[in-house]
Amino acid sequence: MTGIDDPRLMEAKALPVQAVVDKIGISGLSARSGELIGPCPLCVGRDRFGINIRSHAFQCRKCDLRGGDMIALVQGVLGLGFKDALSYLCGDLPDSIDPRELERRRAYAKRQAERAEAKQNMWRKQAVDEARSIWARALPGSRGVVAAYLRSRGIVMPSIPDSLRFLVDHQYGKGKVPYSGPCMIAGIFDRNGELQAVHQTWVDRKPPHGKALIEHDGETLPAKLVKGAKKGNVIPLITPPHADTLVMGEGIETTLSAYVAEVPGLNGAAFWAGVDLGNMSGRMKREPGKRYSGVPDLEDGRAFVPPPWVRRLVFIQDGDSDPAATRAKLRSGLQRAMHFNRGLVAQIVPAPTGCDLNDVLRGGGHV
Ligand SMILES: [Zn+2]
Structure with a gap:
């Protein structure tokens, strides 16, 4: 039994992040809006390392420790190959597995996944409650x-x-x-x-x-x-009563800059900030060999979809980050919008290279 049939793959996937972190001996991480954040196990620092509790993706801002699952985390931190990392997490693979043992492992994996989701929901609820209390004050x-x-x-x-x-x-x-x-x-x-x-x-x-x-x-x-x-939510800055165009930038400043620029053709449009690029793009489908496919994963139930009144959706592309990745993400978001909102016209308005629209308005950019 090898490759995709290996039941340990499923088991490794279902291991709670905290259990793996404790097993490898990563210390000092604390939970913050769906992530464990703290010093990098390789290059230390204060809060440069983070693991997404739901997706299990992890990344260090300084060194090249990053990956998409707990097996990769063990590989990266302990310097093990894939097979050894898997054995480290789930034990050695016997020559043959008793079907009842297989069933037991599956049930265990399912229980762990449910438990992790319940915990995640609890954290989310706490964070929303805190946000509401800040907003009310x-x-x-x-x-x-x-x-x-x-x-x-x-x-x-x-x-x-x-x-x-x-x-x-x-x-x-x-x-x-x-x-x-x-x-x-x-x-x-x-x-x-x-x-x-x-x-x-x-x-x-x-x-x-x-x-x-x-x-x-x-x-x-x-x-x-x-x-x-x-996730999937927005900062609605300007929403005129009869708007049928929605202009969306990542940040509040970029979006409002576009608004006060009074660009002809955007008169009467709504201007909302999408908070960040990942939020505007939603989850993308994985395609082999590509970091960002630009193709939306339509199963992502928490991705942003514009309201039905939007006939035209304009995404502002900030020029201050990796252009190819940025464009792929914006394309993913627009394609999702077009899928759920038939007849929608979608556009990407690029800001000049090396700065965002806001810099242009402040005279820092080159038009
Ligand atoms: Zn690091």
């Missing part, structure tokens, strides 16, 4: 640092969208980093208009109120964090 964006922050990014708006709020003094992350300060809170909503997550941007206390510089243990931390369940 936040004040209308028209009254605080939001306008100043947007102006510092070159965006001057006649009025601040309802989906942007703020907190005067908001604790960073989960409180492990001793930093708090003014924060722009953007609401991330699902297709029923219910708040599922918040996008938080910590803002410098001092004028011109740009992004806050948050440093801890010699590392600069991201000034933007998402809390809650963002």
Whole structure:
């Protein structure tokens, strides 16, 4: 029994991430919005390493430790080949397996998968509850640092969208980093208009109120964090009553830059931020030899699909990341939208290379 018939493959797939992490001896990871995050087992650091609890994909931001499942994690951390890694996780493969033993292993794998899913659902619910409590505490964006922050990014708006709020003094992350300060809170909503997550941007206390510089243990931390369940959900910034065009960029700034640019042909359009590229693309089908196929996996029930009123969908392509991967992801999202929304016209509007639309507006780019 070898290859795809090997029951240990199924078993390895169903092993809870935490069990594998403990077995290999990776320490210092903590659960954060569906991921285990912490020091890299190979090159250390503070929070450069993460494992997705649902998909089992893992990645280090510094070294080349990355992969898609727990067998690959064992291979990477312990320097083992595939077969040895599999034996390490599930024991040696006997010459023949008793059908009852096979059945037992299958049942075990199924139970573990169900348990992992239940745990994942519990974490998601907790994160959504926290996001809702932050949103409820936040004040209308028209009254605080939001306008100043947007102006510092070159965006001057006649009025601040309802989906942007703020907190005067908001604790960073989960409180492990001793930093708090003014924060722009953007609401991330699902297709029923219910708040599922918040996008938080910590803002410098001092004028011109740009992004806050948050440093801890010699590392600069991201000034933007998402809390809650963002998948498939959006930040609805501008939604005119009779819009039939939806313009979507990754971030709040890129999307609003496109809005205030008053591009002819986009008059009366809605402008929503998709939070991040992966969120706009949804899951992609895997194709051999390709990292990003650009073909949507239509089974992904949590991917973004535009509402039925959208007849034309425009994705803004930021020029500041890997162009081929970016384009593949945007294509995946647009194709999914066209599949579920027949007759939809889809477009990608590229921003100039090396900067995003927001940089162009601030005079930093070359048009
Ligand atoms: Zn590393």
